[in-house]
Amino acid sequence: MLSIKNLHASVDDKEILKGLNLEVKAGEVHAIMGPNGSGKSTLGNVLAGREAYEVTGGEVLLEGKDLLELSPEDRAREGVFLAFQYPVEIPGVSNINFLKTALNEIRAYKGLPPLEAREFLNRVKEKQKLVEFDAKLANRSLNEGFSGGEKKRNEIFQLAMLEPKLGILDETDSGLDIDALRIVARGVNQLRSQNNAFIVITHYQRLLEYIVPDFVHVLYKGRIVRSGTKELALELEEKGYDWIKDTVDAEGAA
Amino acid sequence: MSTKDDELLKELALEEYKYGFTTDIEMDIAPKGLTEDTVRLISAKKNEPEWLLEWRLKALRHFLQMDMPTWQNFEHPDVDFQDISYYAAPKAKPQLNSMDEVDPELISTFEKLGIPLNEQKVLAGVVAVDAVFDSVSVKTTFREKLKEQGVIFSSFGEAVQEHPELVRQYLGSVVPQTDNIYAALNSAVFSDGSFVYIPKGVHCPMELSTYFRINAENTGQFERTLIIADEGAYVSYLEGCTAPMRDENQLHAAVVELVALKDAEIKYSTVQNWYPGDKDGKGGIYNFVTKRGICKGDNSKISWTQVETGSAITWKYPGVILKGDHSVGEFYSVALTRNKQLADTGTKMIHLGKNTRSKIVSKGISAGVSHNSYRGLVKIGPGAENSRNFTQCDSLLIGDRCGAHTFPYIENRNKTATLEHEATTSKIGEDQLFYLTQRGIDPEKAVGLIVNGYAKEVLNQLPMEFAVEAQKLLAISLEGSVG
Ligand SMILES: Nc1ncnc2c1ncn2[C@@H]1O[C@H](COP(=O)(O)OP(=O)(O)OP(=O)(O)O)[C@@H](O)[C@H]1O
Ligand SMILES: [Mg+2]
Numbered sequence: 126m127l128s129i130k131n132l133h134a135s136v137d138d139k140e141i142l143k144g145l146n147l148e149v150k151a152g153e154v155h156a157i158m159g160p161n162g163s164g165k166s167t168l169g170n171v172l173a174g175r176e177a178y179e180v181t182g183g184e185v186l187l188e189g190k191d192l193l194e195l196s197p198e199d200r201a202r203e204g205v206f207l208a209f210q211y212p213v214e215i216p217g218v219s220n221i222n223f224l225k226t227a228l229n230e231i232r233a234y235k236g237l238p239p240l241e242a243r244e245f246l247n248r249v250k251e252k253q254k255l256v257e258f259d260a261k262l263a264n265r266s267l268n269e270g271f272s273g274g275e276k277k278r279n280e281i282f283q284l285a286m287l288e289p290k291l292g293i294l295d296e297t298d299s300g301l302d303i304d305a306l307r308i309v310a311r312g313v314n315q316l317r318s319q320n321n322a323f324i325v326i327t328h329y330q331r332l333l334e335y336i337v338p339d340f341v342h343v344l345y346k347g348r349i350v351r352s353g354t355k356e357l358a359l360e361l362e363e364k365g366y367d368w369i370k371d372t373v374d375a376e377g378a379a
Numbered sequence: 380m381s382t383k384d385d386e387l388l389k390e391l392a393l394e395e396y397k398y399g400f401t402t403d404i405e406m407d408i409a410p411k412g413l414t415e416d417t418v419r420l421i422s423a424k425k426n427e428p429e430w431l432l433e434w435r436l437k438a439l440r441h442f443l444q445m446d447m448p449t450w451q452n453f454e455h456p457d458v459d460f461q462d463i464s465y466y467a468a469p470k471a472k473p474q475l476n477s478m479d480e481v482d483p484e485l486i487s488t489f490e491k492l493g494i495p496l497n498e499q500k501v502l503a504g505v506v507a508v509d510a511v512f513d514s515v516s517v518k519t520t521f522r523e524k525l526k527e528q529g530v531i532f533s534s535f536g537e538a539v540q541e542h543p544e545l546v547r548q549y550l551g552s553v554v555p556q557t558d559n560i561y562a563a564l565n566s567a568v569f570s571d572g573s574f575v576y577i578p579k580g581v582h583c584p585m586e587l588s589t590y591f592r593i594n595a596e597n598t599g600q601f602e603r604t605l606i607i608a609d610e611g612a613y614v615s616y617l618e619g620c621t622a623p624m625r626d627e628n629q630l631h632a633a634v635v636e637l638v639a640l641k642d643a644e645i646k647y648s649t650v651q652n653w654y655p656g657d658k659d660g661k662g663g664i665y666n667f668v669t670k671r672g673i674c675k676g677d678n679s680k681i682s683w684t685q686v687e688t689g690s691a692i693t694w695k696y697p698g699v700i701l702k703g704d705h706s707v708g709e710f711y712s713v714a715l716t717r718n719k720q721l722a723d724t725g726t727k728m729i730h731l732g733k734n735t736r737s738k739i740v741s742k743g744i745s746a747g748v749s750h751n752s753y754r755g756l757v758k759i760g761p762g763a764e765n766s767r768n769f770t771q772c773d774s775l776l777i778g779d780r781c782g783a784h785t786f787p788y789i790e791n792r793n794k795t796a797t798l799e800h801e802a803t804t805s806k807i808g809e810d811q812l813f814y815l816t817q818r819g820i821d822p823e824k825a826v827g828l829i830v831n832g833y834a835k836e837v838l839n840q841l842p843m844e845f846a847v848e849a850q851k852l853l854a855i856s857l858e859g860s861v862g
Contacts, residue, residue: 197813201818209814212814213814217834
């Protein structure tokens with residue numbers, strides 16, 4: 126599904142990603158962990174095509190297609206979805222209207238006609254239920270005045286509505302209470318299929334108890350420095366990052 | 380902002396005008412120039428009574444003695460008043476009652492603009508329309524239906540013939556001839572416009588609307604609108620306008636007067652989309668309009684809503700004189716400027732009665748190298764016990780070469796008054812644009828969504844059908860898609 130090879134990217138001429146490799150197959154969930162500032166959100170933004178992030182080397186293929194060639198909207202239409210670490214507020218724009226626009230733009234890209242109002246509303250209801258997203262929030266202005274947790278849940282509601290191929294969840298768990306965490310995880314699990322894949326960025330092993338990953342990677346200084354299964358997350362929880370940092374820094378010095 | 384956004388914004392700022400076509404129709408056009416003879420000619424064409432000719436001539440004398448103001452936040456363009464024709468009408472002026480008598484060219488012109496003049500084609504009586512083409516009204520729909528309830532909705536010219544007593548009583552009672560130089564000019568040469576009278580206790584059964592179209596070259600449009608809501612009456616009135624694309628500037632100097640008697644309410648909505656000129660600022664309409672209402676009776680209410688997207692220069696301050704006790708004045712405005720457009724607009728709320736309230740919500744949107752100024756006056760007279768004003772004045776900037784300016788004036792002569800003022804300036808954020816495009820939305824549409832969201836509080840004030848139109852207009856004004 127997704128193939129990242131030797132990806133280099135910088136912000137303001139400062140190199141953040143320094144040769145990152147990652148293969149994600151359809152049906153898989155990959156967790157990415159790593160210390161603050163290691164480049165996790167940068168990876169998400171680079172994949173989604175954010176302007177400020179300049180790719181200076183490497184390649185990214187989504188189902189064989191060169192992702193880096195595409196505009197942000199076309200990447201989204203190809204099936205890349207980024208659940209933001211810090212979702213922005215857009216005053217006065219109705220959540221539902223926004224989703225309808227997004228959904229129909231994606232459909233138009235695929236040569237499909239716009240969803241009829243009834244079909245659209247049925248889908249809204251179905252997905253609201255799936256991620257237990259309050260109908261009141263769905264009808265409000267996009268994230269305006271939402272609590273931190275509500276914003277995160279709105280991201281997952283949108284993900285459910287748009288059914289992307291590749292969902293990137295950037296610390297969706299931070300700010301969620303325990304119940305909300307379970308609900309969000311359950312929603313994601315129900316959306317998992319053989320036709321999609323997820324990259325789950327998190328600091329906490331707890332999320333991975335609910336969304337069980339196929340692989341866990343540690344991102345440090347712009348590279349993936351360790352990969353393993355969910356046991357790696359447990360190990361990190363126990364020992365912190367120092368042992369990895371030390372070995373990586375030592376390797377680098379050698 | 381990044382380079383890609385810049386390009387996008389540039390493109391948005393250049394979106395072309397889609398109502399720029401001209402209608403080929405035989406016209407009766409007065410020779411250019413402004414003298415007493417011009418005024419006499421107009422008055423004679425309209426078969427006016429002597430008192431009205433005298434009133435016009437008096438206005439002309441005022442006009443000739445007045446100087447151009449200099450306080451506005453733009454350089455006043457040189458307008459050569461002798462180089463304008465003050466009267467232009469389609470030949471063979473159609474009679475009023477039958478559709479068959481309206482020139483098919485005109486019907487198709489208004490249809491292209493989305494204004495059906497054929498009553499059968501209109502969804503069962505939602506909006507009655509008065510269509511003004513250059514200097515004259517060509518057709519007013521649903522007059523019979525309105526008449527049943529005693530509502531008078533006609534062209535100004537007809538009102539002068541059929542209800543001279545009402546016209547004479549109220550004409551110039553809210554905007555005096557001497558109010559400002561353009562009001563004086565309009566009073567001297569006004570050609571047509573709409574007249575509305577809602578009798579006591581009548582809730583007007585449909586939206587009334589006037590659609591103004593400037594077509595002829597080198598003419599000015601000087602229409603006059605007078606709306607009177609008698610005691611306990613209610614009316615919602617809408618006004619829309621477009622003009623062809625021409626390289627020369629054209630002057631539009633209208634006067635609108637509203638009178639609300641005791642317990643009456645008037646809601647006046649404008650969607651102004653005059654030709655704004657091209658991207659280099661060539662051509663476009665000078666929209667210099669005086670609009671004012673008076674809440675004459677106790678408990679009356681006047682509400683102005685305007686969505687201004689067109690014109691090379693927009694210069695107007697729809698205001699309310701709150702004379703009756705407990706009367707309410709409101710002003711909701713969205714003004715969008717792009718390319719080299721200029722807008723200096725706002726409102727005047729004059730509190731005279733006790734317990735009067737006013738609310739001002741102004742949303743400016745500037746793109747390109749345009750300048751957008753809010754100018755508002757809140758005046759509290761000595762007798763306006765316990766009066767209140769709330770002003771909210773927001774500016775949204777698209778790109779970094781445009782300007783937003785705010786000039787709030789307050790004159791308070793009563794200590795019991797409460798005045799609140801809030802102001803914000805914001806930019807469309809890269810993070811907002813990215814959020815929307817990350818969901819698959821086209822960047823131009825994304826800007827349209829953000830702008831409409833920003834303007835929502837004002838758009839919500841518009842009647843349904845108009846709100847949808849206005850939303851599209853705002854989005855289209857910023858989008859690259861030419862319809
Ligand atoms: N837009 C930006 N402008 C300047 N610096 C940036 C920008 N985005 C990221 N950086 C820098 O790049 C580095 C990596 O940031 P990134 O947000 O990817 O880290 P992260 O791994 O997601 O951290 P966290 O766990 O705290 O979310 C940091 O040093 C950060 O300051
Ligand atoms: Mg991060």
